[in-house]
Amino acid sequence: xxxxxxxxxxxNYYLSSFLVIAFMPVRPAVLINQVSSxxxxxxxxxxxxxxxxxxxxLISSFxxxxxxxxxxxxxxxxxxxxxxDPTDDAYFYDYPRFVTHIDDRAIESLTEYYREExxxxxxxxxxxxxxxxxCSSWISHFPKEMEDKYGITVxxxxxxxxxxxxxxxxxxxxxxxxxxPNLTQFQDNSxxxxxxxxxxxxxxxxxxxxxEIHRVLRPGGVALMSFSxxxxxxxxxxxxxxxxxxxxxSIVGSYFHYxxxxxxxxxxxxxxPRVDTPQRPSMQDIxxxxxxxxxxxxxxxxxxxxxxxxxxxxVKGVKKQ
Numbered sequence: 001x002x003x004x005x006x007x008x009x010x011x012n013y014y015l016s017s018f019l020v021i022a023f024m025p026v027r028p029a030v031l032i033n034q035v036s037s038x039x040x041x042x043x044x045x046x047x048x049x050x051x052x053x054x055x056x057x058l059i060s061s062f063x064x065x066x067x068x069x070x071x072x073x074x075x076x077x078x079x080x081x082x083x084x085d086p087t088d089d090a091y092f093y094d095y096p097r098f099v100t101h102i103d104d105r106a107i108e109s110l111t112e113y114y115r116e117e118x119x120x121x122x123x124x125x126x127x128x129x130x131x132x133x134x135c136s137s138w139i140s141h142f143p144k145e146m147e148d149k150y151g152i153t154v155x156x157x158x159x160x161x162x163x164x165x166x167x168x169x170x171x172x173x174x175x176x177x178x179x180x181p182n183l184t185q186f187q188d189n190s191x192x193x194x195x196x197x198x199x200x201x202x203x204x205x206x207x208x209x210x211x212e213i214h215r216v217l218r219p220g221g222v223a224l225m226s227f228s229x230x231x232x233x234x235x236x237x238x239x240x241x242x243x244x245x246x247x248x249x250s251i252v253g254s255y256f257h258y259x260x261x262x263x264x265x266x267x268x269x270x271x272x273p274r275v276d277t278p279q280r281p282s283m284q285d286i287x288x289x290x291x292x293x294x295x296x297x298x299x300x301x302x303x304x305x306x307x308x309x310x311x312x313x314x315v316k317g318v319k320k321q
Contacts, residue, residue, distance in 0.1 A: 059268060066253075071257055080237065085234035089178055109270050109271045121192050132155075132195070135158075136155030137159070139168075140153075177205070182212060183215075189216070192221050193223075194224070199227075202235050219319055219320065222318050223256070227248065268315070
């Protein structure tokens with residue numbers, strides 16, 4: 001009787017785990033006009049003079065006529081840039097936060113994307129690349145194995161303690177970009193790459209900041225503005241909170257367009273491809289070795305959580321040669 005009870009219990013666990021995995025809700029597809037693979041995107045990206053990378057999928061290329069006004073204008077109001085918490089950001093960021101603001105899969109996706117972008121820039125330049133990390137913190141997510149290819153890596157952020165813990169920065173500056181968006185400490189054409197990770201939604205002076213990004217980039221340099229769907233709602237600007245993922249990609253694309261003239265502006269999905277769920281063991285295998293059912297259920301559950309994690313996007317601007 002005990003053997004029969006054990007087998008029935010095991011089958012119930014096995015079937016329940018299967019149902020949990022099989023019917024777990026899938027994140028709705030919000031991306032439109034997405035190119036499914038790098039090879040499909042090649043014709044578009046080559047025309048714009050950028051690279052076709054395996055770690056990203058092209059969602060959209062922004063052209064000047066996609067926007068309501070020409071470069072140099074600014075369509076957004078003070079209300080668009082308003083925040084639920086308008087108090088001084090220095091108070092909010094005064095206490096160090098040694099945490100990550102996106103999940104592990106999103107971080108892995110971003111680092112893999114950086115690995116390809118940094119590698120392409122290094123190959124194109126033929127020497128070490130200089131990187132500016134805006135809204136930086138205690139971690140920049142740069143590929144560690146590529147550190148011999150980095151020249152100067154500079155961080156600009158809000159918290160001295162966080163910045164001092166970032167081992168990937170050669171130097172750093174504490175600066176509130178919402179108070180002072182000018183990067184006057186850097187000369188024109190100083191950097192090959194400018195990065196910003198999950199912080200573009202907090203900028204209240206984006207036009208001035210994106211103008212400075214364009215100024216400090218070298219010709220052919222790239223600006224990589226990455227974000228997910230997480231934020232501190234009290235500090236994100238109003239129109240960001242009101243937009244969906246496509247709207248947010250358009251917002252960041254418009255920042256590039258209205259601030260300066262770029263060689264290309266692209267919206268990219270950089271989240272790593274879905275992981276396949278392992279094949280379920282047969283009932284015969286389970287009766288021979290019940291541990292296989294538990295092992296499969298645990299692995300399949302972990303894969304499902306990974307596949308249902310944070311999205312990860314980049315809007316990329318390439319400065320004209």
